Amino acid sequence: MKTPLFPFKAQIIDIKIETADTKTYTLLSKDAAYTAKPGQFNMVGYPGVGEAPISLSSSVTDGIFQHTIKGVGRVTKFLERFKIGDEIHFRGPYGTHWPLDMQSGNDVLIVAGGVGLAPLRPVIHEIVKMRNFFGKVTVIYGSRSPDNIIFMDEIETWRKDIEVFLTVDEIPLNMKWNYDVGMVTKFIDKSTVNPLNAYAFICGPEIMMLFVSKGLFFRGFLPSRVYVSLERRMKCGIAQCGHCQHGSKFVCKDGPVFAYKEITKLPDGLL
Amino acid sequence: MSGSGMTGENTFQNSDFLIKKDIFFEFIDTLRREYRVFGPVKEKNHYAFREISSASDLYMDYSTTMLSPGKMFIYKPKEDVLRFRIESGISIEEIRYGVEKQIIVGIHPCDIHSILYLDRVFLGDFIDPYYKIRRENTLLIALNCTKVLENCFCSSVGTGPYLKVQSGYDIVLTDLGDEYLVELKSLKASQIFNIKGKEAYPDIFKLKSDKEEALLKSFRKSIDINGLDELFFKNLNHPVWILTADEKCLSCSNCVMVCPTCFCYDIVDEMSINLKEIRRFRQLDACQDFKFAEVHGGNYRQRRASRLRQFVIHNLNYTSQYGLIKTVGCGRCITWCPTKIDLTEMVKEIQRNPLH
Ligand SMILES: Cc1cc2nc3c(=O)[nH]c(=O)nc-3n(C[C@H](O)[C@H](O)[C@H](O)COP(=O)(O)OP(=O)(O)OC[C@H]3O[C@@H](n4cnc5c(N)ncnc54)[C@H](O)[C@@H]3O)c2cc1C
Ligand code: SF4
Numbered sequence: 001m002k003t004p005l006f007p008f009k010a011q012i013i014d015i016k017i018e019t020a021d022t023k024t025y026t027l028l029s030k031d032a033a034y035t036a037k038p039g040q041f042n043m044v045g046y047p048g049v050g051e052a053p054i055s056l057s058s059s060v061t062d063g064i065f066q067h068t069i070k071g072v073g074r075v076t077k078f079l080e081r082f083k084i085g086d087e088i089h090f091r092g093p094y095g096t097h098w099p100l101d102m103q104s105g106n107d108v109l110i111v112a113g114g115v116g117l118a119p120l121r122p123v124i125h126e127i128v129k130m131r132n133f134f135g136k137v138t139v140i141y142g143s144r145s146p147d148n149i150i151f152m153d154e155i156e157t158w159r160k161d162i163e164v165f166l167t168v169d170e171i172p173l174n175m176k177w178n179y180d181v182g183m184v185t186k187f188i189d190k191s192t193v194n195p196l197n198a199y200a201f202i203c204g205p206e207i208m209m210l211f212v213s214k215g216l217f218f219r220g221f222l223p224s225r226v227y228v229s230l231e232r233r234m235k236c237g238i239a240q241c242g243h244c245q246h247g248s249k250f251v252c253k254d255g256p257v258f259a260y261k262e263i264t265k266l267p268d269g270l271l
Numbered sequence: 272m273s274g275s276g277m278t279g280e281n282t283f284q285n286s287d288f289l290i291k292k293d294i295f296f297e298f299i300d301t302l303r304r305e306y307r308v309f310g311p312v313k314e315k316n317h318y319a320f321r322e323i324s325s326a327s328d329l330y331m332d333y334s335t336t337m338l339s340p341g342k343m344f345i346y347k348p349k350e351d352v353l354r355f356r357i358e359s360g361i362s363i364e365e366i367r368y369g370v371e372k373q374i375i376v377g378i379h380p381c382d383i384h385s386i387l388y389l390d391r392v393f394l395g396d397f398i399d400p401y402y403k404i405r406r407e408n409t410l411l412i413a414l415n416c417t418k419v420l421e422n423c424f425c426s427s428v429g430t431g432p433y434l435k436v437q438s439g440y441d442i443v444l445t446d447l448g449d450e451y452l453v454e455l456k457s458l459k460a461s462q463i464f465n466i467k468g469k470e471a472y473p474d475i476f477k478l479k480s481d482k483e484e485a486l487l488k489s490f491r492k493s494i495d496i497n498g499l500d501e502l503f504f505k506n507l508n509h510p511v512w513i514l515t516a517d518e519k520c521l522s523c524s525n526c527v528m529v530c531p532t533c534f535c536y537d538i539v540d541e542m543s544i545n546l547k548e549i550r551r552f553r554q555l556d557a558c559q560d561f562k563f564a565e566v567h568g569g570n571y572r573q574r575r576a577s578r579l580r581q582f583v584i585h586n587l588n589y590t591s592q593y594g595l596i597k598t599v600g601c602g603r604c605i606t607w608c609p610t611k612i613d614l615t616e617m618v619k620e621i622q623r624n625p626l627h
Pocket of ligand 1: 041074119230568
């Protein structure tokens with residue numbers, strides 16, 4: 001029996017620069033049977049450096065999938081120097097996924113902040129592909145400034161199928177910006193989705209998810225249909241190392257995607 | 272697993288004997304031919320679980336050891352999990368641990384329960400093969416307690432001073448003076464137990480429960496776990512967390528290290544000088560460490576009070592994780608805290624003066 005900590009190898013077959021500190025890596029898994037659902041994550045790493053939890057930012061097709069990674073620490077900064085053709089290791093997929101219900105024609109509201117759009121991108125792809133199965137769909141994506149936006153060129157292509165609000169907290173001097181300005185919460189009221197019939201998926205800094213959830217409840221969304229993806233420190237991804245414990249939950253196994261009401265008011269959380 | 276209910280291996284006849292102690296220790300010595308044997312020994316001023324070279328090394332009248340046998344010989348404090356080589360590409364090697372049959376003798380009921388708890392962590396949704404192989408090849412011989420120490424509160428959480436659970440270990444001993452009452456609790460135990468002793472008769476069990484009754488009266492520490500889940504939930508901001516943390520806690524992590532059910536680990540990579548060989552190992556980690564819950568741009572338990580609260584609530588609440596309360600009432604975290612923080616006292620303070 002192999003340890004569940006045993007990783008697979010993957011080859012980097014493409015790299016796209018998203019922002020000054022964020023890149024999207026296209027990976028080819030050496031494990032052909034690998035699949036994952038939108039919202040799940042891998043432990044991505046390299047020998048000698050370690051591993052970090054990273055969401056899939058695409059679906060998996062023939063062992064090919066994407067990770068969109070912001071360089072902030074040991075592992076993620078190390079990955080910045082990698083080139084096409086290099087190998088890394090990964091294991092997964094772990095955790096829960098966004099509950100995309102295609103049966104009942106619901107509306108969907110997606111709210112993302114910063115690199116938090118990465119785990120929601122495969123959901124958006126799925127919706128665009130199966131557009132007729134959903135009602136009204138809105139994406140609200142906010143970022144600190146125009147140069148922190150990821151998937152910029154792709155976002156434009158979503159607009160023909162779904163309602164998109166693209167907003168930044170502020171515009172630096174001398175920078176051109178044709179979209180919105182202001183916090184994501186400002187756009188909750190502008191979305192045309194019907195709260196009583198909608199699912200909401202949120203990912204971003206926890207404080208942002210707090211304000212967005214509150215805004216949604218105020219507009220009539222049901223706490224049982226509002227989902228968030230939490231970030232915690234993780235070493236194992238398999239509910240053993242204990243770092244991600246949040247109340248009695250293991251964020252890696254019981255999450256990272258939670259219904260809001262599952263994780264509200266837990267100790268040391270903001271929600 | 273040896274006789275564990277977890278594998279459904281329960282199809283043997285329970286049998287119980289009265290065995291003279293010296294005969295029992297001879298039996299342990301015969302087992303040394305096939306097994307490595309670990310048990311409590313006396314070391315200067317304290318007791319510890321060590322490998323023994325003769326049953327005469329055993330000190331069965333021991334008081335709680337600093338480390339529990341489960342977190343020494345089944346879940347190892349530090350252990351290699353993978354090896355890598357980097358040549359033209361990455362090669363990944365598993366670590367294969369050989370099967371070594373071992374026996375741990377003289378485990379107090381609380382420490383048996385702590386192993387049953389670790390089973391949930393390492394043999395649950397994700398199976399840890401290193402834990403599993405040792406668990407399956409370890410015979411657990413429990414020993415009901417003969418004395419209650421200052422910090423014991425097992426009777427409050429149902430894990431002692433006598434073992435009540437009927438499976439998940441192999442043998443349980445009760446000290447009856449010159450003899451042990453030997454109760455076989457697994458198929459494996461009934462296969463290896465080859466001494467002819469008196470069969471235990473009903474009066475013996477009366478004697479056993481009388482002894483247990485007497486022992487139950489000598490507990491000085493207790494905790495009322497009724498309604499704790501809800502109480503904690505309503506008292507997350509109780510002053511006891513902040514006061515204890517500010518005035519006493521050193522964040523030294525002793526409490527976590529000696530806790531027989533604290534399972535958290537860190538994973539560390541270590542690279543050879545030529546940068547080609549990498550050893551990946553795991554080692555015990557502690558929620559009291561400042562970095563434990565740190566992420567980019569924040570730390571979910573930056574305050575010492577949050578970390579202390581995490582330790583206490585994880586031990587006494589969070590039964591929803593595995594359906595079991597985590598604490599086994601061994602009292603080690605109290606004994607080894609350099610500033611004598613006592614979780615049972617913290618709980619009593621909240622119960623006496625709740626916020627709501
Ligand atoms: C489920 C999940 C999904 C995720 N998905 C993504 C994703 O798709 N894309 C993405 O970019 N990120 C994602 N993250 C976040 C990512 O895992 C973290 O940013 C992770 O910390 C990166 O690991 P690292 O080794 O690079 O950083 P670490 O080295 O762990 O550093 C993280 C932070 O910890 C602090 N730190 C660490 N070590 C030290 C030290 N020695 N001294 C001082 N401070 C220190 C620093 O503040 C640093 O910013 C996800 C996280 C989770 C839980
Ligand atoms: S042993 Fe005592 S001082 Fe040390 S971290 Fe635990 S509670 Fe704090």
